[in-house]
Amino acid sequence: MDDSDFEQVMENADTVARAVYREQAKQIEELRKGIIEVSGKEEPYDIFICYKETDENNERTIDSVLAQDIYDALTAKGYRVFFSRISLEDKLGVEYEPYIFAALNSAKVMLAIGTSYDYYNSVWVKNEWGRYLKLMAADKSKYLIPCYKDIDAYDIPKEFVKLQAQDLGKVGAIQDLIRGIEKIVGHGDLSKKDDYDSGDMAVSARNEIVALLKRVSIFLEDKDWQNADLYCEKILDKDPENAEDYLYKIMTKLQVRNRSDIGNCKESFEEDELYKKILRFDNGILREELECYLDKIHDRLKEEKYQNAIG
Structure with a gap:
């Protein structure tokens, strides 16, 4: 219902069509909520x-x-x-x-x-x-x-x-x-180590963190910044070196719903302490992804600066 494309539909449709589209959107939203509710209870898969x-x-x-x-x-x-x-x-x-x-x-x-x-x-x-x-x-x-x-x-x-x-x-x-x-x-095979109990606990802890990260991603999609940050802190209490969680904290801070939209931010986050923690704890995958987003931001800022100079 909050999608920008749907808002454009509502703005440009006539009265009769608008009523139909709104009703269909409500039905889709109910389906979406049902899917999220059921899927949120599922254990994560590898x-x-x-x-x-x-x-x-x-x-x-x-x-x-x-x-x-x-x-x-x-x-x-x-x-x-x-x-x-x-x-x-x-x-x-x-x-x-x-x-x-x-x-x-x-x-x-x-x-x-x-x-x-x-x-x-x-x-x-x-x-x-x-x-x-x-x-x-x-x-x-x-x-x-x-x-x-x-x-x-x-x-x-x-x-x-x-x-x-x-x-x-x-x-x-x-x-x-x-x-x-x-x-x-x-x-x-963590649960198959000789110390079965400790291995099983490690698997359980990993699965819990994965589930919490999924909750954060859903909060971000729903623009629920407060709960997103709250759950990020819960994850850091369990795993203070979780690079992906620091990425979600940046997204919460910048109020970005999807990772692909990070490159559209108006300002660089290169000096942000959260970004520095990602560089510190990441295995290299997130670093490459975020560098691409930063390059996109820097290129846009340079272009804006150039246009302002000649305009």
Whole structure:
């Protein structure tokens, strides 16, 4: 209801159309709130497996079998993996979207599995990887890994061209895939250490922080700056060196809803103490992202200064 495009619609529509659009917007808003409410209760995932479950004869696909092999290997390593065949099996008769929404938003890695061009581009499969690519554009810490078998690498969707893909037909492909995921997400077997209790506590603490970070991102989207800052402080009480939390504190301070909008800020935050803490605690990913935003800000400020000089 607060979207600037919707405000333009309301401003330019006639009386009858305006009433229709407002009613439709209310319905969409109710759906959105319902999705947020359900998804907010879901535990965060490390990995989302995207694949086609059944073929045109409603039979299980080879993609589904490959996906389950990978799911079993990853869960054995201690990762929390969203694999719809299993993750949604106790959700029969319930709307799936809130759970898919939660998994897409929390997962740091998506594995897009395909054995044919058509399977990759089927409606629901494309819906999932398409949405994840949009999330990646706003969150540089997310990764999508195309995993293909028995097709030419050039037959995978053009949107995957710049992504590092994994050929599942190669010997040791799943082991190579797990090793690559460990570099991105970290080791998932904390609960399998000899000291089981302390390892389990570490997993629980990590999951709690991920959930709190998700709450902050929702508060930011809703422009609830007060709660966003409150939850940022809760996270710092548990993890005072969390670089992503300091980024959210900057966004709260600048009143920025989405990370992609940081580059549109009117002033540079380069000297901000929060930014300096990100540089201090980050592993390099956030640093690169924020440097791009700062470059954009600096370029715009230079252009404004030039225009003022000649104007």
